[in-house]
Amino acid sequence: MEVYETLPIVPLRDVVVFPHMMMPFVIGRPSSTRALEHALLKDKRIFLAAQHDASIDDPQPEDIYTMGCVANVVQSLKLPDGNIKVLVEGVERARAVEWKEDKGFYRVVVKVLPRQKEQTGDVEGTMSRVVALFEQYVKLSNNLNYDAMVAAVRVDDPGKLGDTIAAHLLVGVEQKQQLLEIVSPLERLTRIAGLLEVEVDKLQVDRRDRKSTRLN
Numbered sequence: 001m002e003v004y005e006t007l008p009i010v011p012l013r014d015v016v017v018f019p020h021m022m023m024p025f026v027i028g029r030p031s032s033t034r035a036l037e038h039a040l041l042k043d044k045r046i047f048l049a050a051q052h053d054a055s056i057d058d059p060q061p062e063d064i065y066t067m068g069c070v071a072n073v074v075q076s077l078k079l080p081d082g083n084i085k086v087l088v089e090g091v092e093r094a095r096a097v098e099w100k101e102d103k104g105f106y107r108v109v110v111k112v113l114p115r116q117k118e119q120t121g122d123v124e125g126t127m128s129r130v131v132a133l134f135e136q137y138v139k140l141s142n143n144l145n146y147d148a149m150v151a152a153v154r155v156d157d158p159g160k161l162g163d164t165i166a167a168h169l170l171v172g173v174e175q176k177q178q179l180l181e182i183v184s185p186l187e188r189l190t191r192i193a194g195l196l197e198v199e200v201d202k203l204q205v206d207r208r209d210r211k212s213t214r215l216n
Contacts, residue, residue: 001090003112007047007070008035008105009096016176017069018163021090027126028083029057034105036076036084039067044073047094047110048059050173059101067181070094090163093183113183115159124191134165134195143170159185165192171199184187187207 001085010032017023049068051059071088071162078084093108131153133201138149149168155161166188175195182188 003114003154004097004109005070005094005112006100006107006109007045008038008102009049009064009068009108010035011059011064012050014049014050014167014173016050016180017071018050018167018176019069019090019092020160020163021167022074022083022087023071023085023090023167026079026085031058031105033084036073036086037109038102038107039073042187046071046088046110046203047175048088048090049096050177054173058145061096064096065177066096067177068094068096068110070110079139083206086203106131113115116184118200121186123186123189126186126192126193127158129190130161130165130193130196133193134148135167136146136200137196139202140200140207141144141170142162144168158189161185162192164170165196167168169199171195171197 010027015023015025033098036046041085047068048071049064049066051064053063056063069090070092071090073086074089075087076084092115093113095113096108097111099107100107100109134153135150138144138146142165152164152168153161155164162179162185166176169176179188179191
């Protein structure tokens with residue numbers, strides 16, 4: 001059964017939100033503020049999707065990726081400068097299929113993509129491989145808290161594991177968007193494993209270079 005929902009949209013600059021992810025950010029653009037206020041008056045559900053180009057101030061439908069994330073607004077706080085700080089939690093992948101202009105903001109009809117259950121392939125083996133690579137990645141990266149990250153990936157659900165790791169990868173918006181677009185958990189984990197291998201290699205080279213610089 002296909003599920004459609006009409007939600008206010010907030011376009012994001014340089015951020016991709018995944019299901020299961022808690023994300024704080026600041027909303028300042030008038031259209032985004034109005035979209036948020038509409039969500040807060042209703043059921044606190046909102047659609048978040050990344051812009052193709054973060055420098056566009058007034059993005060139109062064609063400037064925004066169609067695949068995004070339905071999210072719940074967990075907290076919102078009006079700041080002295082008029083901006084609003086929000087904390088959202090990603091709930092489901094969804095694809096925008098229709099845009100409606102409302103009073104100064106857009107509402108979108110989204111097709112909610114139900115979470116897939118993997119029937120095939122070596123899911124457990126792939127999950128173990130990805131967790132091992134991610135632990136290595138976190139150890140080598142100075143920007144991530146090892147204990148918190150390792151605790152975050154202790155999950156049994158392949159979809160949730162993939163999304164949790166994707167959310168914490170220090171890669172660009174385009175790569176994160178590609179991971180959001182992959183609906184199959186096994187396919188997503190396989191892509192993440194490949195990304196992690198590349199990132200771990202880069203970090204190991206950086207570390208060796210820094211070591212040899214210190215020794216010279």
